[in-house]
Amino acid sequence: MCGRYALFKLMDEIDHFLGVLERKGEITPNYNVAPTHTMPVAYVDEDGKRIAENMHWGFMGWKPKDGKKPFLPINTRDDSLTKKPMWQRAFQSRRCLIPMNGFYEWQGPKGKKTPHYIHPKNDGELLVAAGIFSDFSPIDGTRSYSIITTKPNSIMESIHDRMPAFLHPSEFDAWLDPDRPDDLLLDMLQPYPDDALSEHIVSKAVGNVRNNEPGLVEPSTLF
Numbered sequence: 319m320c321g322r323y324a325l326f327k328l329m330d331e332i333d334h335f336l337g338v339l340e341r342k343g344e345i346t347p348n349y350n351v352a353p354t355h356t357m358p359v360a361y362v363d364e365d366g367k368r369i370a371e372n373m374h375w376g377f378m379g380w381k382p383k384d385g386k387k388p389f390l391p392i393n394t395r396d397d398s399l400t401k402k403p404m405w406q407r408a409f410q411s412r413r414c415l416i417p418m419n420g421f422y423e424w425q426g427p428k429g430k431k432t433p434h435y436i437h438p439k440n441d442g443e444l445l446v447a448a449g450i451f452s453d454f455s456p457i458d459g460t461r462s463y464s465i466i467t468t469k470p471n472s473i474m475e476s477i478h479d480r481m482p483a484f485l486h487p488s489e490f491d492a493w494l495d496p497d498r499p500d501d502l503l504l505d506m507l508q509p510y511p512d513d514a515l516s517e518h519i520v521s522k523a524v525g526n527v528r529n530n531e532p533g534l535v536e537p538s539t540l541f
Contacts, residue, residue, distance in 0.1 A: 377464035
């Protein structure tokens with residue numbers, strides 16, 4: 319699972335790393351990205367142009383009936399993509415790249431959970447999660463997205479039984495290619511290499527979405 323993440327790299331650097339040719343919307347650094355936030359996601363439009371667009375985190379597969387709350391999953395299991403109708407169409411034609419500096423995960427029993435920040439070993443690098451998006455969103459004029467999760471690597475398995483499915487830069491083109499077969503795409507959704515990630519405990523302040531400052535990603539021993 320991934321319920322919080324951080325993205326504070328400059329947008330121009332993100333665009334360059336993702337190979338984006340057009341950007342729709344600006345962002346400010348966010349050290350505590352939470353569901354319902356609007357964040358940049360890269361995809362390929364009908365003309366084959368790679369675009370970075372701000373989307374709502376929480377995938378809306380269809381518009382709810384009047385008076386009904388929308389179902390807005392923030393994560394999608396890799397083993398559900400070809401089995402559940404809600405995901406199949408998006409997996410076939412609406413795949414995207416979701417950049418982040420790192421993500422948060424909580425470990426321990428309810429009421430005593432410890433937050434961890436997981437990030438690239440080289441702090442100057444970005445992580446890019448595989449995702450799917452929808453043309454529907456609870457916010458008018460925007461789309462919505464979900465982060466695909468997979469099995470944990472050895473760093474994550476003691477913290478949580480799922481982790482985002484991160485892609486290597488060499489896989490970006492294939493993931494966004496609308497003509498790639500399902501089996502090739504599913505093969506990309508593997509646990510990220512252990513030697514590419516680091517993790518440390520951070521302040522419980524990250525649990526409050528109103529907190530949003532650089533100190534949230536720093537190591538903490540106050541438990």
